[in-house]
Amino acid sequence: MTTTGTELLARLGDGVSGLRGRLTADAPMDAITWFRAGGTADLLFQPADEDDLAAFLKMLPEDVPVLVVGVGSNLLVREGGIRGVVIRLSAKGFGSVEHLGGNRLRAGAACPDKRLAGAALEAGIGGFHFYYGIPGSIGGALRMNAGANGVETRERVVSVRALDRKGELHIFSNAEMGYGYRHSSMAKDLIFVSADFEGYPEDRETIRREMDAVQSHRETVQPIREKTGGSTFKNPEGSSAWKEVDKAGARGLMVGGAQMSRMHCNFMINTGSATGYDLEMLGETVRARVLANSGVRLEWEIKRIGDFLPGREVEEFLGQKS
Incomplete structure (x- = not known):
C-alpha cells in the first residue's frame, strides 16, 4: 500500500509542531530540479538550520526513507515520484x-x-x-x-x-x-x-583571470541557458563521454521532449515538454548506442531518483548485454 504525503505527515504527529523549517506534503519535484521534470515527493522538509535538521531526524521513524537533494542541478526525478522524505537544505540555514x-x-x-x-x-x-x-x-x-x-x-x-x-x-x-x-x-x-x-x-x-576563463569556456561550449542537468555521463577511462556519444551518432538525438545537446553532446536538455521517462529513456538509448558502437559502458553522472510509473520503466542499456 502506497503512503501519501498527507498520511506520512499525520504519522509524524504533534512532534512536527516544534520544527522551525518547512514541511510540504506531496511536493512537486519538477519545481526544484533544473530539468523541470519528474514526479512528487511524499514529504519535502527544508530545515531552518543544523539543530532543526537534527531534531527532525531524531523524531523520524527509522523505516521512513530519507533522500537529500541540493539545488537540483544534476537530478533526474522519475515520474512515479519519491517515497518517504526528501530533505532540501535551505540557503539561509546552510x-x-x-x-x-x-x-x-x-x-x-x-x-x-x-x-x-x-x-x-x-x-x-x-x-x-x-x-x-x-x-x-x-x-x-x-x-x-x-x-x-x-x-x-x-x-x-x-x-x-x-x-x-x-x-x-x-x-x-x-x-x-x-x-x-x-x-x-x-x-x-x-x-x-x-x-x-x-x-x-x-x-x-x-x-579573477582563472575564473573568467572558466566562465568563458562554459558559455562557449555548454548549453548553460537550457533546462539541463550538466554532464550526463562520467568520462570513461582513456576517453571523453562526449566523444563516445558523438562517435555513436547521438549528438542531437531526441526522445520525446528530451535531447542530447547539439552544442555539447554530453549534456541532456529538456526542450520544453520532456518527462522523467523521456530523459531517462534518452540516456539509456545513448548508452546502448555507445556500447554497440565502441564497447564502452558509459556511467551516469546525473543522479536518477524515485520510482518508475508502472508501464514506463527504463532498462539499463535498454537490456543490451554485450
Whole structure:
C-alpha cells in the first residue's frame, strides 16, 4: 500500500509542531530540479538550520526513507515520484561561507559552488576557481567529488561535518571521505551540513583571470541557458563521454521532449515538454548506442531518483548485454 504525503505527515504527529523549517506534503519535484521534470515527493522538509535538521531526524521513524537533494542541478526525478522524505537544505540555514583565517574557508552544504569561488577570490585564496563553473552546491560537490578544469573537490577539503540518520553529528577528515573519480565512499544516509576547505595564497588578479576563463569556456561550449542537468555521463577511462556519444551518432538525438545537446553532446536538455521517462529513456538509448558502437559502458553522472510509473520503466542499456 502506497503512503501519501498527507498520511506520512499525520504519522509524524504533534512532534512536527516544534520544527522551525518547512514541511510540504506531496511536493512537486519538477519545481526544484533544473530539468523541470519528474514526479512528487511524499514529504519535502527544508530545515531552518543544523539543530532543526537534527531534531527532525531524531523524531523520524527509522523505516521512513530519507533522500537529500541540493539545488537540483544534476537530478533526474522519475515520474512515479519519491517515497518517504526528501530533505532540501535551505540557503539561509546552510548557505553561508566564511573565511577562517589563513587559507581556509568554511562553507555550508547549500552554498553554491560559485559562491565559494567568489569568497576565495575576495580572500585572496587560490585553488577554488574551478568551482566557478560547476552549477551545483557544496553538499553535492562533497558527495560526488565534483571537479572541473583539472581540479577536484578532494584537493581542497580539510574536514566535513555531517549528521547521520539518527541526527547524531560526525566530523570526517579528507582521508575518511574515501574519494575517487566523481565519488566518495561515505554512507548514503549521511547528510553533509558543512565543510572546511584549504587553498593557497594567490594574487586576486590571477584568480579573477582563472575564473573568467572558466566562465568563458562554459558559455562557449555548454548549453548553460537550457533546462539541463550538466554532464550526463562520467568520462570513461582513456576517453571523453562526449566523444563516445558523438562517435555513436547521438549528438542531437531526441526522445520525446528530451535531447542530447547539439552544442555539447554530453549534456541532456529538456526542450520544453520532456518527462522523467523521456530523459531517462534518452540516456539509456545513448548508452546502448555507445556500447554497440565502441564497447564502452558509459556511467551516469546525473543522479536518477524515485520510482518508475508502472508501464514506463527504463532498462539499463535498454537490456543490451554485450
